[in-house]
Amino acid sequence: MSDRIISWHSAPSKPAYTPPAGAVDAHCHVFGPMARFPFSAKAKYLPEDAGPDQLFALRDHLGFSRNVIVQASCHGTDNAATLDAIAKSEGPDGFKRARGVAVVDPAVDEAGLAALHDAGIRGIRFNFLKRLVDDAPKDKFLDVTARLPESWHVVIYFEADILEELRPFMDAIPVPLVIDHMGRPDVRQGPDGKDMMAFRRLLDSREDIWFKATCPERLDAVKEGGMGAPWDNFAAAVAPLVADYQDRVIWGTDWPHPNMQDEIADDGHIVDMIPRIAPSAALQEKMLVTNPMRLYWPEEL
Numbered sequence: 001m002s003d004r005i006i007s008w009h010s011a012p013s014k015p016a017y018t019p020p021a022g023a024v025d026a027h028c029h030v031f032g033p034m035a036r037f038p039f040s041a042k043a044k045y046l047p048e049d050a051g052p053d054q055l056f057a058l059r060d061h062l063g064f065s066r067n068v069i070v071q072a073s074c075h076g077t078d079n080a081a082t083l084d085a086i087a088k089s090e091g092p093d094g095f096k097r098a099r100g101v102a103v104v105d106p107a108v109d110e111a112g113l114a115a116l117h118d119a120g121i122r123g124i125r126f127n128f129l130k131r132l133v134d135d136a137p138k139d140k141f142l143d144v145t146a147r148l149p150e151s152w153h154v155v156i157y158f159e160a161d162i163l164e165e166l167r168p169f170m171d172a173i174p175v176p177l178v179i180d181h182m183g184r185p186d187v188r189q190g191p192d193g194k195d196m197m198a199f200r201r202l203l204d205s206r207e208d209i210w211f212k213a214t215c216p217e218r219l220d221a222v223k224e225g226g227m228g229a230p231w232d233n234f235a236a237a238v239a240p241l242v243a244d245y246q247d248r249v250i251w252g253t254d255w256p257h258p259n260m261q262d263e264i265a266d267d268g269h270i271v272d273m274i275p276r277i278a279p280s281a282a283l284q285e286k287m288l289v290t291n292p293m294r295l296y297w298p299e300e301l
C-alpha cells in the first residue's frame with residue numbers, strides 16, 4: 001500500500017442551515033500528520049494528512065462549536081493523533097472544545113484508561129468491519145468493558161448484515177452503546193425496510209442504546225446504488241427514526257470521510273441534511289446539543 005488517499009472536499013460550501021449555539025459535530029476523525037503520528041502497520045487505507053487545524057477550521061466554517069473525535073482504524077490502537085487533536089482544541093479561555101473516542105488494546109489496564117480519561121476520552125470503539133480491521137475479539141472486548149471509567153460508553157461500528165449475530169455480544173455490554181451510522185442500513189429500503197426494522201428492535205431492547213444519524217454520503221452513495229447528493233433515500237429512511245428516538249440520537253460530519261475518495265462529499269451539503277432529518281428546532285437542539293452533551297460533557301448540564 002503506497003498511494004495516500006484524499007477523501008475530503010478541498011473547499012466545502014457554506015451550509016444554508018445554521019446549527020444552534022453549542023452544536024457538536026459528534027463523529028469526525030483526524031489523520032496524522034503522518035510525520036508525527038505514523039499510521040498503523042495494519043492500516044487498510046493510507047490517507048493524506050487531515051489534522052486538527054483543518055478539522056477546527058471546518059468546525060468554524062460549518063457553524064459548530066465542539067467536536068467528538070473518533071479514533072480511525074488507520075491509527076490502530078495508538079490514540080496519539082486523536083489525543084493531540086483534543087489537546088489542540090483548547091482555546092484562549094483554557095476550555096477544550098473536543099473530546100474523543102479511543103480504540104484500545106483490550107489488555108489496557110485501569111491506569112491506562114484513566115490516563116485516556118484525563119486526556120478527554122469518554123468512550124472506546126469496537127469496529128466490526130472486515131475491510132477495516134483484521135480481527136474483533138468479542139470476548140476480549142467484553143472484558144475491557146468491565147474496566148471502563150465511570151460514565152464512559154462503547155461505540156460500535158458494524159454493517160446491517162451482522163446485527164443479529166452481534167445481538168448477544170451487545171446485550172452483554174454493561175455500559176451505554178452508541179451505534180455508528182445506525183449500523184449501516186440499506187436506506188433504499190425506506191423507513192420500514194428490513195434493516196431499519198431490525199435496528200429499531202435493537203433500540204427497543206435497551207434504553208441506553210444511542211445512535212448516530214450520520215453518513216448520507218456513505219449510505220446513499222451512487223457507488224452503493226444510492227442517489228448521491230441530494231441523498232433523498234437517506235432523508236426518507238432516517239427522519240422517522242430521529243423523530244421516534246429523539247433523546248438518543250447524535251450527529252456528525254464524518255469528516256474526513258475515510259475511504260470515500262471515489263465520491264467526495266461537500267460538507268456544507270452534509271450539514272444541510274440536518275433539517276431534512278430533524279425538521280424542528282426542538283429536534284435539532286436535542287440531536288446537536290443536548291444529547292451529545294449528555295454523552296461527552298455531562299458535567300456541564
Ligand SMILES: O=C(O)/C=C(\CC(=O)C(=O)O)C(=O)O
Pocket residue numbers: 029071072073074127132157180254257258259
Ligand atoms: O469514518 C467512519 O466512521 C467509517 C469508516 C472508517 C472508519 O470507521 C475507520 O477507519 O475507523 C469506513 O466506513 O470506512
